Amino acid sequence: MAGFTFLSASTLVYEFDYEAFVKAYYDAAVQMQQPDATAEDLEHYLSF
Numbered sequence: 001m002a003g004f005t006f007l008s009a010s011t012l013v014y015e016f017d018y019e020a021f022v023k024a025y026y027d028a029a030v031q032m033q034q035p036d037a038t039a040e041d042l043e044h045y046l047s048f
Helices: 009-015 018-032 039-046
Strands: none
């Protein structure tokens, strides 16, 4: 399996910034619901 790096679940969870994710997700959801929302806003929201 050359070229693959395996990380434990605890490593991935430890390094994940939940607060930043939640803020980014919320901001994207709010922006998507605005009357002037663009296709890019929708794509950004759906990327989560």
